[in-house]
Amino acid sequence: MPAPPETQRVVLDAGDIQRALTRISHEILERNKGADDLVLLGIPSRGVPLARRIAERIAAVEGYDVPVGSLDVTMYRDDLRMKPARALLPTEIPPEGIDDRTVVLVDDVLFSGRTIRAALDALNDIGRPKAVRLAVLVDRGHRELPIRADFVGKNLPTSLVERVKVTLADVDDADAVTIQTTGQEVPA
Amino acid sequence: MKRHLLSAADLSRADAELILSTAAELRELADRPIKKLPALRGRTVVNLFFEDSTRTRISFEAAAKRLSADVINFAAKGSSLSKGESLKDTALTLEAMGADAVVVRHGASGAPHRLAHSGWVRSSVVNGGDGTHEHPTQALLDAFTMSRHLGQGQARSLDGRRIVIVGDVLHSRVARSNALLLHTLGAEVTLVAPPTLLPVGVGTWPVEVSYDLDAALPKADAVMMLRVQRERMHGGFFPTAREYSRRYGLDGKRMATLQDHTIVMHPGPMVRGMEITADVADSDRSVIVEQVTNGVAVRMAVLYLLLGGSTPAVGGEE
Numbered sequence: 012m013p014a015p016p017e018t019q020r021v022v023l024d025a026g027d028i029q030r031a032l033t034r035i036s037h038e039i040l041e042r043n044k045g046a047d048d049l050v051l052l053g054i055p056s057r058g059v060p061l062a063r064r065i066a067e068r069i070a071a072v073e074g075y076d077v078p079v080g081s082l083d084v085t086m087y088r089d090d091l092r093m094k095p096a097r098a099l100l101p102t103e104i105p106p107e108g109i110d111d112r113t114v115v116l117v118d119d120v121l122f123s124g125r126t127i128r129a130a131l132d133a134l135n136d137i138g139r140p141k142a143v144r145l146a147v148l149v150d151r152g153h154r155e156l157p158i159r160a161d162f163v164g165k166n167l168p169t170s171l172v173e174r175v176k177v178t179l180a181d182v183d184d185a186d187a188v189t190i191q192t193t194g195q196e197v198p199a
Numbered sequence: 200m201k202r203h204l205l206s207a208a209d210l211s212r213a214d215a216e217l218i219l220s221t222a223a224e225l226r227e228l229a230d231r232p233i234k235k236l237p238a239l240r241g242r243t244v245v246n247l248f249f250e251d252s253t254r255t256r257i258s259f260e261a262a263a264k265r266l267s268a269d270v271i272n273f274a275a276k277g278s279s280l281s282k283g284e285s286l287k288d289t290a291l292t293l294e295a296m297g298a299d300a301v302v303v304r305h306g307a308s309g310a311p312h313r314l315a316h317s318g319w320v321r322s323s324v325v326n327g328g329d330g331t332h333e334h335p336t337q338a339l340l341d342a343f344t345m346s347r348h349l350g351q352g353q354a355r356s357l358d359g360r361r362i363v364i365v366g367d368v369l370h371s372r373v374a375r376s377n378a379l380l381l382h383t384l385g386a387e388v389t390l391v392a393p394p395t396l397l398p399v400g401v402g403t404w405p406v407e408v409s410y411d412l413d414a415a416l417p418k419a420d421a422v423m424m425l426r427v428q429r430e431r432m433h434g435g436f437f438p439t440a441r442e443y444s445r446r447y448g449l450d451g452k453r454m455a456t457l458q459d460h461t462i463v464m465h466p467g468p469m470v471r472g473m474e475i476t477a478d479v480a481d482s483d484r485s486v487i488v489e490q491v492t493n494g495v496a497v498r499m500a501v502l503y504l505l506l507g508g509s510t511p512a513v514g515g516e517e
Contacts, residue, residue, distance in 0.1 A: 083224070086238040096508030098217055099224040104231075136233040167338075 023165060023188035025180075028148065031164030032061065035146050038162050043113055046073040048110055048141065052082040054130055055100035060181035061148060062117040078105030081140035082116070082137075086195035088128035102133075109138040115162075119177040121147040122195040149188055151175050171196045203315045203324040203512040204501055207335040215342070215383055221500035222493070223355075228265065229492065238507045239268035242497065245298040247369075248327070249275045249305045254467055254491055255327050255337070259302045262498035268506075271298070275299040278508050286310065290319035298322045299506055303361070308332035309382075323505045331370050331431065337466050338376035340497040341423065344386055344490050349420050350461050355514040358385035363415045365391045366425030366447060366474050369398050370432070371468045374425055378406045391415050393447065395436040396427075412447055416456050423464040424449050424475045440473060450476045454484065462486050 023031065043049055046069050053062030059081045066079045083100040085091070116130055127145060134143060146162035151169040165188070169175060174191045178184060204210075210218070228234050244257050244263040256272065263270045273293070286305075286406040293301060300323040302313045308330030315324035345362065346355040350356045360382055368374045368390050375398075381388050382405035390397065391408045401408055409415050416422065427443065437443045444450075449463065457463075463475075471477045480487060504512040 086236045086507075091238060091507060092509055094508055096504045096506075096512040097508045098512075101224060102227065108298050136235065137231060189349070 019036045021187055021189050021191050023149075023166060024145055025186035028164070028179075028186045028188065031148060032064050034067055035162045035164060036072065038114055039065065039146065040069060040072060040145070042144070042161070043065035046075040046077050048112045049077045050105060050107065050114050050140075051077055051079045051136050052104075052109075052114055052116055052130075052134075053079070054116060055081050055083050055128060056182060057119040057170045057177055057179055058117045060121060060179050061146075062115075063181075064148065065115075067116060078107050080105045082133055084129035087132045089125055089129065095133075104137055109134065109140045111139070111141050113142045113144065114140040115144045117146045117189055119123050119179075120165075120175050121145070121150045121160050122153055122175075124154045127158050128156050148171050148177060149175055161192045173197070202505060202513075203311075203326075204335055204513070205315055205324065205326045206333050207338045207376040207383070210380065210383060210513065211333070212383050215380060217513055218339055218497065218500045218504060219343050219346060219355075220228050222339075222446050222496040222503060223347075223482070225499045225503075226493065226496040227511075228499075229496070235265055235267060235330070237267050238503050239263065239266040239299075242299040242312045242315060242506055243267045243271065243297060244268045244300045244502065244506075245271045245273055245293050245296075245322075246273065246301045246327070246513045247273045247293065247301050249303075249310070250326070250328070252304055254335075254494065255304065258491070258494040259325075259327060259336075259498050259502075261495045263300075263503055265495070266499055266502055266507075268299075268502070271296070283327065286314065286317055287317070290314055294320045294322070295449045296358065300325060300502060302327045304328045305332055316446050317381075323511065325501065325505070328372055329483070330372065331375075333376045334466075335374040336381070336494070336498055336501060337373050338380040339501065340490060340494040341373075341377055341466070342380055343497050344464065344486055344493050345381075345421050345462070348486065349460070357386065360386045360420045361389065361418050362386050362423065363391055363419040364423045364425065365412060365415075365449070367396045367427045367436075368401070368425065369436075370397045370428040371425045373423075375404075377423065378404050388416050389419075391447070392445070393437055412449075413453065413456070416453055417458070419457065419461055421462050421464060422449065422457065423466070424469075426468060426470055427473055432444070436459070442475055448474050448476065449479050451478050454479050454482065457484070464490060466490070 051062040053059035066077045080103045083102040144161040148164040150163045151167045174197045176189045179195045302325045304327040311326040465487045
């Protein structure tokens with residue numbers, strides 16, 4: 012099969028990502044009225060470095076180290092049985108736990124909402140937070156579940172044949188959000 | 200397409216490392232208030248045990264339940280097997296009940312292979328120990344325990360680590376599976392046993408063989424003691440239990456010749472005073488209890504990777 016024509020354009024560069032994360036950090040603090048009782052949980056793989064960066068900014072503003080962890084949702088996915096069994100990614104819950112704390116889930120792209128649904132189920136098995144909020148770098152629309160983000164870096168209206176790709180210096184070469192146009196619909 | 204875990208030899212290095220890294224994540228579950236994941240909800244795992252077993256059956260049962268699978272325990276005693284029903288008829292019954300995986304332990308070497316390849320059942324077959332042949336999940340949990348203590352680098356690799364396996368190799372399915380798996384993972388395995396307790400053809404295994412325990416111990420990174428399987432012995436393999444213990448048993452004096460980081464393992468059940476003395480079994484070096492804990496995580500990883508997705512991620516092809 013001939014490869015469909017692909018185009019690629021950068022929608023957020025490194026500076027845009029830095030500013031978006033700084034704004035999100037301030038919004039989290041404003042909404043939470045400070046950093047007390049906050050726990051940031053990144054969804055692997057790219058949600059985790061984003062959560063760490065937000066924690067660094069909160070520490071710089073409030074002088075308080077917010078606990079950061081990661082939450083793998085693989086086993087809670089609704090499409091687990093549709094694909095070959097997948098390797099698990101790390102789940103690290105901070106020693107403080109999540110009971111009676113405000114958990115902020117952090118992910119790179121919000122699309123169908125199914126990952127977040129799985130994350131809410133996963134949280135349910137770990138403890139009972141006071142509240143759960145959602146921070147994402149990019150909201151690309153096309154929700155399939157009644158889920159919305161509380162803190163959004165950039166709203167990015169996309170078509171279903173486009174793929175949103177987030178690269179971060181921590182795991183990839185450099186910070187960037189790009190949109191690739193593929194010839195076919197991308198699965199949510 | 201069907202896939203099974205029948206032999207440690209079925210696992211490539213990538214397969215084995217995927218199981219071990221998955222087990223490492225699942226190990227953390229033991230520290231959480233709710234020790235349950237929904238990955239195998241609605242799937243049925245049958246424990247088909249023709250031979251007595253405590254830890255393997257309980258371990259598989261706990262692993263399947265923690266993944267939310269339904270578990271049916273099927274022990275030979277108290278079933279129609281004691282009335283003369285064949286393996287085939289039992290298998291057809293299980294098939295009719297819709298088992299997704301069958302964990303089988305059998306006194307006859309090759310019974311799991313027969314079950315997997317006969318066309319009697321469509322489910323995945325996991326070898327829970329067959330005769331004197333193999334016990335792949337025990338080897339996986341041993342390798343997992345070793346990598347937690349001895350593993351180097353990010354991947355906790357066992358490359359170049361020296362593992363000494365001591366005792367009744369002839370009757371031990373654990374020794375065979377361990378030798379195969381540890382070789383796959385890059386470790387160097389030495390078997391130490393009296394000549395009468397080494398199997399025919401041990402020369403073709405990817406291991407070194409020695410008759411001298413005292414010479415092998417100072418170089419070891421892990422020492423695995425095997426139980427002398429009296430119930431499988433019909434004839435004289437060594438003069439007396441006392442002589443066996445003196446030449447091949449691990450006591451405090453021998454333990455003192457080990458390197459500081461060396462761990463002592465035993466697949467259980469132990470015969471204290473025979474292959475291992477009580478002070479060694481209860482010492483700081485002993486990871487015997489930890490092996491049991493790790494067994495649940497490793498078996499969860501195996502069940503998840505075989506049953507969790509649309510197709511298995513590891514294991515031998517049909």
